[in-house]
Amino acid sequence: MTTYDIRAGTAHTMGVTHDGDGANFAVFSANADRIELCLFSEDGRKETARLTLPERTGPVWHGYVPGLPYGTLYGYRAHGLYAPDQGHRFNPHKLLIDPYTRELSGDFTNDPATYGFDLAHPERDRTPSKADSAAYVPKSVISHPDLFEPALAPLDGRPLSELIYEAHPKGLTIQHPDIEERLRGTYEGLCADPILDHLDKLGVTTVELLPVHAFPDDGFLLDKGLRNYWGYNTIGFFAPSPRYFGPAGFAGFRHMVRRFHEAGIRVILDVVYNHTAEGDHLGPTLCYRGLDNASYYRLIPGQRRFYVNDTGTGNTLDLTRPYVLRMVLDSLRFWVTQMGVDGFRFDLATTLGREAHGFDPHGGFFDALRQDPVLSKTRLIAEPWDIGPGGYQLGSFPHEFSEWNDTFRDTVRGYWRGDPHATQSLGGKLLGSADPFDRDGRRPWASVNFVTAHDGFTLADTCAYAEKHNEANLEDNRDGHSHNVSDNMGVEGPTDDPEILAARAQRARNLLATVFLSQGTPMILAGDEMGNSQGGNNNAYCQDNEIGWVDWTGDAALTAFVSRLSAFRRQHSVLRQLHFLHGRKRAADALPDVVWRDFAGQPLEWRDPGLDRLVLVLRSSAETTVGEDDADAVLLAFNRSEKPGRVKLPRPPSGGRWVRRIDTAAPDAAPTAETGTAAIAGASVLALSIDMTGGPL
Structure with missing residues (x-):
């Protein structure tokens, strides 16, 4: 081995700092007895030096090695007590990734040597393994500063008219015929001209990417010939996953962010800080477990061999520990200040707010995030649940957050499917779900409205399957949610019946229209605008193939209709209010900011169990300062009955007229002026707006 000098160094900056x-x-390791720094050859195959970090300041072990060049590969070995029943799993035979590394060199290999215990021993994890794992674990890299220069900055503020587009970093582009083959499935492919043009047509302002943090493939999936496609299994919170690198490698990610920003599109990352890829007590030792299992993870009191599993993935990170919390905050700041991202969607965000007494919206993580001068200015979105006790927390997050609103999804699907009492529930969802969100100064944009996301059916499958069909996951169709609130229109799956196909297309337009015409933040799943199907698979987490990828040979007419919906929303600020609507009278004209009516223009009978039609007229909020939008109004009519009807129109302002703009039963129809009443087809949505110009439409 090569001989190196190692000096005391400093504990001030975590990870590697090259001067x-x-x-x-x-x-960081509060419980280790000794930490060794291991250096490797350029190809990562040979360990060239092993140096003991000479100093410990509090729980931080540190050392300075002069003469090390940029690009050096390294890892750690941690010495200490191997006593799983006490929560300690130190094993110096296991090479450990630096939790702060920006780059990883090499691939994860699912080998028995990566486990801290002897898999063949009858006592399993109670018996340490002496096999060296270095050959099977990626090496951390001393990154060159040119990778992060110049620093990138997020776009300022939240767009006034936001449309979130949830996409997989590979699946969106891997089958796109107009993208260079070498760029498909990469970060550079995501910002290729055909994608930017497509997003511009849709009016997308924010792209939300499924996890890009480095992650391994689960052993049980590899054994079945499958891979972890979604990526909710992080092992490197600072390192972009190399599996999406294109010709530019690491630099491709920053290039992608720049290109999106130049197009006026923000980038949000779906981030997983609730657990890691090391799994439960029988999982591999790759990083945190080997460095300090008892500090990084929540362990069951009195049974410290086992992990608290509020995430359903085997382990839970312990953000009540200061250095674990610091790692998460440092990671978030890195992605904002160095990589330029604009915000984050926090997977299983309830877990991040768990204190000893349970979920706390004023817990340490939220307090630290909200006061941070960098992170407090970013777009923050919570997935407001986990599987732990009291895990469902919709509406409970701090006011800076938006939240994925699954009740919106289920209500809208249920309404159009014909579920009892869904009409009454729909009324509240159309106005931003005030029940959970209208408190503490929160705004309607707090509700992220969606009918589909990566987890569950696509839009096309919501209209074509009554049951999940996850056989390709090789779990005997046991995985995935069974409560899909979906409908097959009479035939399960593919059909050539023109009536059924027409009904499915109409249902898809109705679902999309409801998303775009509701108060809140609309979100659509990539591919839904083209009728993309996963063949009824509602849990395609392991389908890195045509099942999970977006098919671009889709429905151009549906894409055009989504563009029309998006444009209509942008043109009318009454569809994206900054305050909740409660029917209060406006100072401008003493008219209420929202009016509910039946098709005959009479007050709705909300107690009617058979209620299936409703009309609402939206004007600017009574809490909004009097201004130029006061004359604007939008009338929305929802008819889930198969019977057509006529909607009585309120009197327009002097000199104005009602114009039919959106009709899901006639998606290509040109705008037409309406007087007195407006016809509405069965099972459809109608949207009219006020025109004050009097000119041709």
Whole structure:
């Protein structure tokens, strides 16, 4: 092995800091007895040096090695007590990734050597393994500062008319015929001209990417010939996953962000800070478990061999520990200040707010995030649930957050399917779900409205399947949610019946229209605008193939209709209010800001169990300062009955007229002026707006 000098260094900056002459290493472990720095050859195959970090300041071990060049590969070995029943799993035979590494070199290999215990021993994890794992674990990299220069900045503020487009970083482009083959499935492919043009036509302002943090493939999936496609299994919170690298490698991610920003599109990352890829007590030792299992993870009191599993994935990160919380915050700041991203969607965000007494919206993570001068300005979205006790927390997050609103999804699907009492529930969802969100100064945009997301059926499958069909996941169709609130229109799956196909197309337009015409933040799943199907698979997490990828040979007419919906929403601020509507009278004209009516223009009978039609007229909120939008109004009519009807129109302002703009039964129809009443087809949505110009439409 090569001989290196190692000096005390500093504990101030975690991870590796290169000063141009050498590298400082700092790593957290409150319970280790000794930490060794391991250096490797350029190909990562040979360990060239093993140096003990000479100093410990509090729980941080550190050392400085002069003369180390940029690009050096390294890892750690941690010495200490191997006593799983006490929560400790130190094993120096296991090479450990630096939790702060920006780059990983090499691939994860699912080998028995990566486990801290002897898999063949009858006592399993109670018996440490002596097999060296270095050959099967990626090496951390001393990154060159040119990778992060110049620093990238997020776009300012939240767009006034936001449309979120949830997409997989590979699946969106891997089958796109107009993208260079070498760029398909990569970060550079995501920002290729055909994608930017498509997003511009849709009016997308925010792209929300499924996890890009480095993650391995689960062993049980590899054994079945499958892969982890979605990526909710992080092992490197600072490192972009190399599986999406294109010709530019690491730099491709920053290039993608720049291109999106130049197009006026923000980038949000779906981030997983609730658990790691190391799994439960029988999982591999790759990083955190080997560095300090008892500090990084929540362990069951009195049974510290086992992990608290509020996430359903085997382990739960312990953000009540200061250095674990610091790692998460440092990671978030890195992605904002160095990589330029604009915000985050927090997977299983309830877990992040768990204190000893349970979920707390004023817990340490939320307080630290909200006061941070960088992170407090970013777009923050919570998935407001986990599987732990009291895990469902819709509406409970701090006011800076928006939240995925699954009740919107289920209500809208249920309404159009014909479920009892869904009409009454729909009324509240159309106005931003005030029941959970209208408190503490929160705004309607707090509700992220969607009818589909990566987890569950696509839009096309919601209209074509009554049951999940996950056989390709090789779990005997046991995985995935069974409560889909979907409908097959009479035939399960593919059909050539023109009536059924027409009904499915109409249902898809109705679902999309409801998303775009509701108060809140609309979100659509990539591919839904083209009728993309996963063949009834509602849990395609392991389908890195045509099942999970977006098919671009889709429905151009549906894409055009989505563009029309998006444009209509942008043109009318009454569809994206900054305050909740409660029917209060406006100072401008003493008219209420929202009026509910039946088709005959009479007050709705909300107690009618058979209620299936409703009309609402929207004007600017009574809480909005008097201004130029006061004359604007939008009338929305929802008819889930198969019977057509006529909607009585309120009197327009002097000199104005009602114009039919959106009709899901006639998606291509040109705008037409309406007087007195407006016809509405069965099972359809109608949207009219006020025109004050009097000119041709």
